[in-house]
Amino acid sequence: MTSFSSLPLSDAFLANLAQLGYHTMTPIQAASLPPVLEGRDLIAQAQTGSGKTAAFGIGLLYNVNPAWFATQALVMCPTRELADQVANELRRLARSVANIKVLVLTGGAPMRPQIASLEHGAHIVVGTPGRIRDHIGRQTLDLSGVRTLVLDEADRMTDMGFYDDIAAIVKLCPKRRQTLLFSATYPQDIRQATEAFLVDPVEVVVEAQHAQSTIEQRFYEIGFDERDDAVARLLRHFKPASAIVFCNTKAHCRELVDTLRAQGFSALALYGELEQRERDEILVLFANRSCQILVATDVAARGLDIQDLEAVINADVSKDTEVHVHRIGRTGRAGGSGLSLTLCAPNEKKWVKLIEEYQGGPVDWHPLSELDEDDPGHGDPAPMLTLCIAGGKKDKLRPGDVLGALTGEAKLAKEHVGKINVFEFQTYVALDRRIAHDAFDRLAAASRIAGDFGSEFGAIKGRNFKMRFIDV
Structure with missing residues (x-):
C-alpha cells in the first residue's frame, strides 16, 4: 500500500x-x-x-x-x-x-x-x-x-x-x-x-542507484597533471548554468577554485572549518545564481538542497561507492534530467571498478578529445550580482521592505530582482547583473547620508543602511 x-x-x-x-x-x-x-x-x-x-x-x-x-x-x-x-x-x-x-x-x-x-x-x-x-x-x-x-x-x-x-x-x-x-x-x-x-x-x-534515463553519467580518463584544467574544459564544453564540483580534500578545493577563477569562471570553495557566516554567504551566492560553480568536499556539501542543479563534476573519484551515488544524486532531481561527469586518473581506476560492481554494469567512458578544443576562452559571468545590506532581522527588515525599496526608489522591475535572504544582521539580494549598478546608484542617491571611505548607504523603509556588492 x-x-x-x-x-x-x-x-x-x-x-x-x-x-x-x-x-x-x-x-x-x-x-x-x-x-x-x-x-x-x-x-x-x-x-x-x-x-x-x-x-x-x-x-x-x-x-x-x-x-x-x-x-x-x-x-x-x-x-x-x-x-x-x-x-x-x-x-x-x-x-x-x-x-x-x-x-x-x-x-x-x-x-x-x-x-x-x-x-x-x-x-x-x-x-x-x-x-x-x-x-x-x-x-x-x-x-x-x-x-x-x-x-x-x-x-x-x-x-x-x-x-x-x-x-x-x-x-x-x-x-x-x-x-x-x-x-x-x-x-x-x-x-x-x-x-x-x-x-x-x-x-x-532504499536502493540508492539512479535511473540512467534521469542522470547521464560520463567518465573521462586523465593524466595525473590534467585534473584541474580538465574541469575547466568540461565546464566550457557543457556550459552548465550551475554545477557542484566535488573534491576529496579541502586543499584541492582551494587549488581548483584558484585555477577556475584565473580562467574567468565564477567559483567558490565550500569545505569544513569555514566560519558559519562565510558558509552562509557562499551558499546564498550559489543558490541565488551570483556564483555558478561550487567546489566542495563531501562533508561540507552534505545537507544542501540546491534546486535545478544542471551538473555534478567529480574532480576526484570517491573511494566510497555510496558517496559517489549520493554526489551524483544532487542533479536530476524531481524527475528532471541531470549530468554527472567524473575525472579518473590511472591510480583511481580501482575505485571506478567498485562503482561498476555496485551499479551492476560498466561505466560509460569518453575521451577528453571529444570535447570542444581547449581554447583560452573565459567562462561567462554569473547572471546575478549580490547586494549585501548591513541590516537584517534585528533591524526588523523583511524581504518585502527590500523589494519595495528596489521597485520604488531604485525603479527596478520585479523580474530584475532575484532571491532575497534576510539573516540576523545582514540581507543578501540577487540583482540582474546588467542593471545592478544602476540600482545601487539610485538607492545611494535616495539616502540622506554620504558614504565615507568608499562605503555607500541606501534608503530602505525610510532608514539608511550601509551596502556593498559581493562579486565572485
Whole structure:
C-alpha cells in the first residue's frame, strides 16, 4: 500500500498532506512509516531527496501531544542549512495540528533569542549537536520529555566530529523513547557506534542507484597533471548554468577554485572549518545564481538542497561507492534530467571498478578529445550580482521592505530582482547583473547620508543602511 490513507492518520492530517502534494508514498516512506507509527525504532538508509524528512516528520508528529508544552521530539542534523530545511518541512506537515511549535537551535546564530524562545517552550526542537549541547550545558533545554529522537544524516554528523556530542545528548533523553536513525551510508563503524542508541530496530534500505534515463553519467580518463584544467574544459564544453564540483580534500578545493577563477569562471570553495557566516554567504551566492560553480568536499556539501542543479563534476573519484551515488544524486532531481561527469586518473581506476560492481554494469567512458578544443576562452559571468545590506532581522527588515525599496526608489522591475535572504544582521539580494549598478546608484542617491571611505548607504523603509556588492 503506497497511499497515505492506508496509514492510521487523522482525516485532517491526510487532508493537509494532500494539499501539500503528498498523495503517494515514496519507497522510504512506504517502508518506514508503518513500523514508525507502531512505535518501533528504525535504521533507514536513504539519501537526500528521497522523502525521508516526511518519513520521520509524520512519525514524530503522530507522537506529539499539542496540549503538553514540552520538548517532545528532538531532531539532530549535521548542518544549519539542513536543520532549517527540516524545520520548515515539519511546520508544513504540522499545519493540521493546532499550535505545534517547532524551534531551530543551530550555531552561527545568537544564543539570547534562542534562550528566550526556549523559555516560552517548543514541542519540537531541530538543531545541530554542538548548539544543542551548549543549551543543555546552560540548562536552557530540558530533554526529559522527549518521546521521539531523530538522528538525520548520522554518517555525516559522525564524519564532522559530532559523535561525542550526540552520545552525550542521547544519554540525557529518556530511555523509554523512540529513536529514528537516517543515514545515506551505514558502514560498520557507524553501526557499532550507534548500536547503543536503538532498541530492536527495524532496518530499511532504499536502493540508492539512479535511473540512467534521469542522470547521464560520463567518465573521462586523465593524466595525473590534467585534473584541474580538465574541469575547466568540461565546464566550457557543457556550459552548465550551475554545477557542484566535488573534491576529496579541502586543499584541492582551494587549488581548483584558484585555477577556475584565473580562467574567468565564477567559483567558490565550500569545505569544513569555514566560519558559519562565510558558509552562509557562499551558499546564498550559489543558490541565488551570483556564483555558478561550487567546489566542495563531501562533508561540507552534505545537507544542501540546491534546486535545478544542471551538473555534478567529480574532480576526484570517491573511494566510497555510496558517496559517489549520493554526489551524483544532487542533479536530476524531481524527475528532471541531470549530468554527472567524473575525472579518473590511472591510480583511481580501482575505485571506478567498485562503482561498476555496485551499479551492476560498466561505466560509460569518453575521451577528453571529444570535447570542444581547449581554447583560452573565459567562462561567462554569473547572471546575478549580490547586494549585501548591513541590516537584517534585528533591524526588523523583511524581504518585502527590500523589494519595495528596489521597485520604488531604485525603479527596478520585479523580474530584475532575484532571491532575497534576510539573516540576523545582514540581507543578501540577487540583482540582474546588467542593471545592478544602476540600482545601487539610485538607492545611494535616495539616502540622506554620504558614504565615507568608499562605503555607500541606501534608503530602505525610510532608514539608511550601509551596502556593498559581493562579486565572485
